[in-house]
Amino acid sequence: MTDGAALGKEAHQRHIPVMLDRCLELLAPAISRDNAYAIDGTLGMGGHTEAMLERFPKLTVIGIDRDLEAHRIAGERLQRFGSRFKPIHAVYDEIPDVLSSLGLSSVDGVLFDLGVSSMQLDERERGFAYSYDAPLDMRMDATEELTAERIVNEYSVEELRRIIRSWGEEKFASRIASEIVKTRQEQPLVTTGELVSAIQRAVPVAAQRQGGHPAKRTFQALRIEVNHELDALSRAIPAAIDALNLGGRLVAMSYHSLEDQLVKKAMVRKATSSAPKGFPVELEEHKPELKIITRGAEPPSEQEISENSRAASAKLRAAEKVKMNRGGGR
Incomplete structure (x- = not known):
């Protein structure tokens, strides 16, 4: 077995992506487009990115992670996808700079799997x-x-x-x-x-x-x-929303109430009309930028928790971009 194959096997054995099917289901309408781009803002060992690249053959994924060891493992795991996988060493609140470095102004999907990764917990x-x-x-x-x-x-x-x-x-x-x-x-x-x-x-x-x-x-x-996780997250969610194309989707999984509240507030703010209270007509400029597509915070199924105990505290929220507030497009 080659070193790359060994690393790929290692990643598969060590990492069970949380709520994988539900994440793909929510992202699918946006990232199944021709020449679609998605950001995995928390690349980790690459489980979610691998699943996206396998299921959507015309998709390119930008994998962001601040952890160089994550890039080493995910890079070996995902090398078979060639240029469809673009790894970037950065923090997820640096989305605007990441896109600029790649010559892009927007993407079709963004995924965040927040908190500490399985790899970081397992490496003593x-x-x-x-x-x-x-x-x-x-x-x-x-x-x-x-x-x-x-x-x-x-x-x-x-x-x-x-x-x-x-x-x-x-x-x-x-x-x-x-x-x-x-x-x-x-x-x-x-x-x-x-x-x-x-x-x-x-x-x-x-x-x-x-x-x-x-x-x-x-x-x-x-x-x-x-x-500096919460400071970064407070910047990352608005940056991700701004980076979405019309019809693009944001999916975020959090694992404690502080993360979840930041995600919720950022989504609700953009999903609420800015029309003054009592205003008789909602003008186009006041219409919400987002539509929330999950009912509250979705938990994992009992079956998933039994198969992957680290999923137990996960809360998933998702939203779709329904109005552009700026000139966009790649």
Whole structure:
């Protein structure tokens, strides 16, 4: 077996794309067009992109990811598609620059599968998971400087409390922040195991018996802070909407309420008439730019959750571009 084939097999075995069939179903009316272009804003190991390229033979997919290891694995997996796959090392809020670099002004579909990828969770040395001991890293892009180790050892107790409460929605944020600062005064925290121990000391024993692992929310908060995820997402969804052709579709899957609320608000804002309240006639300029095509946030099926536990918290939303607010087209 060649190295490329081995990597392709590795990716298939390690990565089960979440809600794959539903994503393709929602995107199909837009990306089945001749010479269609789509953006996979969270390429990962390439599972969603591979399925799009296989099902829609006239489609070209632009695969964006900040993680160079993801590009290595996905690149090997998708090399058989030749120029129909265009990998770009970038963050998903850089869609305008990505399109400009390719000589494009718009696309027919955009897919976001948000949060941490299966690959990042599985590679222990990346430090994303609280289930085993590893360096406190959590960078999606290893070329960036900020790490979880720097945050827990350098942020003030007030800053730690803020991010753990805001990004992790953790009710014991004050206790955890105080315990982290107390612990690092004795010795710097350098591994996930050391951080988990500090969190377990801070969270009341009774609370640790319910609601999942006591470190789950703090790890989420640190990951979001390290990678500036919510700031990037708040820019990425409007950028994706602006990049769509008329009839183009945006599909986004989120895995916690902070992501989902950002996606929902951005879609609802563009799907709401801008006509003044009580205005007798809706002028063309006031008509919504989007039509939301999912009823609320769609969850995965029970069968999918049983086959892929990482799908359990997924929430899917989708919208279609129904009005252009600018000159568009490739």
